[in-house]
Amino acid sequence: MKPFAFTRASNSQTAIQAVIKDQAAKFIAGGTNLVDLMKEDVEQPNHLVDINRLALTRIEEHNGGLRLGALARNSDTANHRLVRERFPLVSQAILSGASAQLRNAATNGGNLMQRTRCYYFYDVAMPCNKRQPGSGCGALEGFNRMHAILGASTQCIAVHPSDMCVALMALDAVIQVEGPEGSRSIPFAEFHRLPGDTPQLDTNLKHGELITAIDLPAAASAFSAHSYYLKIRDRASYAFALVSIAAALEVQNGTIKQARLALGGVAHKPWRAPEAEAVLNGAPLNQETFRRAATAALKKAQGYKYNSFKVELGRRGIVRALTIAAGEGRTA
Amino acid sequence: MEDLRRRDFLKQTALVGGGVILGQQLLTDGSGTLKQALALVPEITAEKIAVRLRVNGANYGLRLDPRVSLLNLLREQLDLTGTKKGCDHGQCGACTVLVDGRRINSCLALAVTYDGAEITTIEGLAKGDQLHPLQSAFIEHEGFQCGYCTSGQICSAVAMLQEVEQGTVSHVTADVRRQGPVELTDDEIRERMSGNVCRCGAYPGIVSAIREVSAAGRSSSI
Numbered sequence: 001m002k003p004f005a006f007t008r009a010s011n012s013q014t015a016i017q018a019v020i021k022d023q024a025a026k027f028i029a030g031g032t033n034l035v036d037l038m039k040e041d042v043e044q045p046n047h048l049v050d051i052n053r054l055a056l057t058r059i060e061e062h063n064g065g066l067r068l069g070a071l072a073r074n075s076d077t078a079n080h081r082l083v084r085e086r087f088p089l090v091s092q093a094i095l096s097g098a099s100a101q102l103r104n105a106a107t108n109g110g111n112l113m114q115r116t117r118c119y120y121f122y123d124v125a126m127p128c129n130k131r132q133p134g135s136g137c138g139a140l141e142g143f144n145r146m147h148a149i150l151g152a153s154t155q156c157i158a159v160h161p162s163d164m165c166v167a168l169m170a171l172d173a174v175i176q177v178e179g180p181e182g183s184r185s186i187p188f189a190e191f192h193r194l195p196g197d198t199p200q201l202d203t204n205l206k207h208g209e210l211i212t213a214i215d216l217p218a219a220a221s222a223f224s225a226h227s228y229y230l231k232i233r234d235r236a237s238y239a240f241a242l243v244s245i246a247a248a249l250e251v252q253n254g255t256i257k258q259a260r261l262a263l264g265g266v267a268h269k270p271w272r273a274p275e276a277e278a279v280l281n282g283a284p285l286n287q288e289t290f291r292r293a294a295t296a297a298l299k300k301a302q303g304y305k306y307n308s309f310k311v312e313l314g315r316r317g318i319v320r321a322l323t324i325a326a327g328e329g330r331t332a
Numbered sequence: 333m334e335d336l337r338r339r340d341f342l343k344q345t346a347l348v349g350g351g352v353i354l355g356q357q358l359l360t361d362g363s364g365t366l367k368q369a370l371a372l373v374p375e376i377t378a379e380k381i382a383v384r385l386r387v388n389g390a391n392y393g394l395r396l397d398p399r400v401s402l403l404n405l406l407r408e409q410l411d412l413t414g415t416k417k418g419c420d421h422g423q424c425g426a427c428t429v430l431v432d433g434r435r436i437n438s439c440l441a442l443a444v445t446y447d448g449a450e451i452t453t454i455e456g457l458a459k460g461d462q463l464h465p466l467q468s469a470f471i472e473h474e475g476f477q478c479g480y481c482t483s484g485q486i487c488s489a490v491a492m493l494q495e496v497e498q499g500t501v502s503h504v505t506a507d508v509r510r511q512g513p514v515e516l517t518d519d520e521i522r523e524r525m526s527g528n529v530c531r532c533g534a535y536p537g538i539v540s541a542i543r544e545v546s547a548a549g550r551s552s553s554i
Contacts (some may be wrong), residue, residue: 003378004399028442075500079500084508084509085511091501095501095502095505099425099437099526099528100495101488102437104434236522238526
């Protein structure tokens with residue numbers, strides 16, 4: 001690991017001022033992803049600014065919804081009474097990711113900032129446009145079993161690894177950010193980026209901007225009775241998703257009043273499926289509707305040499321997730 | 333020749349890329365003392381940071397290179413080698429310790445970010461000669477073969493039983509909306525312990541050890 005300077009910040013403004021001074025400075029909270037990447041020299045910050053002492057750990061009611069502090073730990077968020085009651089999709093998604101040890105250290109803000117698990121990104125001996133712009137993409141013609149089937153570019157076919165973010169995408173969360181020029185709100189759909197010609201940029205955060213909270217809007221609690229996060233992976237626990245589905249329905253008299261559908265493991269960012277939602281909205285609650293939605297969601301999907309199976313896996317996963325959500329969103 | 337412990341020597345040379353090769357050259361070079369030779373090694377260090385920790389009831393005031401993981405601190409500087417380094421990437425759980433009562437992977441924790449924390453390692457679970465109930469149960473149920481993952485498994489299980497007492501849900505809990513006690517089925521134990529990998533495959537013994545301690549009146553307090 002390369003040497004770096006280390007500062008403990010006592011409030012968000014001192015943290016931001018410390019980071020803004022150096023393009024190679026970074027905030028550190030739980031560090032579960034950043035430290036791992038530093039061990040591999042994928043990340044080489046000059047300066048780490050420790051934000052663990054900032055007062056951003058609260059989870060509280062806000063405008064009828066919930067405000068999740070950026071420094072609340074993933075485990076505390078998943079198990080918070082109000083999150084479980086009103087936004088069970090968020091609890092389910094968090095609990096399907098990583099291990100209990102990692103969720104205890106990882107923070108909500110850090111979850112949004114985690115980087116891809118593409119093997120070529122992690123291996124500094126391989127080309128990777130995300131790690132080293134212009135060096136090429138090892139995955140495009142390489143072993144690309146875990147890679148994107150939607151929204152990829154010729155520069156990068158990596159996927160975003162988060163589970164929590166897929167639920168946040170489905171529920172129209174809003175990210176609160178503090179920066180050198182003040183505060184701003186970022187709709188979740190505009191937070192992460194598709195790779196395009198700049199795969200080195202995962203998000204639209206500017207250097208020195210600090211995530212302070214994630215807002216779950218009141219309207220999204222309408223889905224609490226019928227939502228489900230389905231994660232399909234190579235082993236039953238402690239593995240990244242091949243495909244994951246966040247399905248949320250509001251049901252009235254056997255009809256879908258409104259629906260939300262987002263996919264994980266398929267794109268450079270958590271993938272919202274508005275084409276599928278258009279099929280579901282106002283449609284009768286049955287398998288035929290779910291199948292049509294699944295087809296619509298993956299209409300533009302394109303597999304590579306080793307991951308074409310994800311297209312059909314995604315379709316079937318969508319039908320299954322919607323079926324469970326249409327029940328009571330429980331598995332037993 | 334300097335009286336230098338092998339571990340200290342490796343620690344210093346490891347700061348340089350290709351440290352092992354350099355170390356061999358130094359050891360075979362008879363032209364000077366080891367101290368003179370080490371002086372030729374370019375010093376790559378970061379500014380030391382003050383850290384206070386309480387580990388297994390003992391207080392430490394330390395000055396640490398910010399790169400030091402909590403795992404390396406415990407093993408290399410505090411000589412608490414019960415905590416094991418498996419993958420060093422948060423994928424195996426061998427390094428699990430309790431920080432303020434919660435389990436984390438010490439390999440992915442920069443020690444400097446845990447200033448003021450209270451840490452319990454496997455060495456801190458027994459009371460004198462009296463083993464923690466989970467330690468006894470792991471022996472009784474043969475919850476290990478080679479034993480390398482065992483410290484992490486036991487620390488993890490101690491915290492896991494507390495999490496269950498607090499009513500936390502897991503990925504296999506049927507309905508996360510329902511509050512109240514969670515029944516610790518074998519599926520729940522397996523899911524909640526999935527962050528601890530055992531290459532010997534001692535899982536049946538691990539699960540039955542945890543099941544027994546859980547059933548024996550939640551005697552998991554540390």
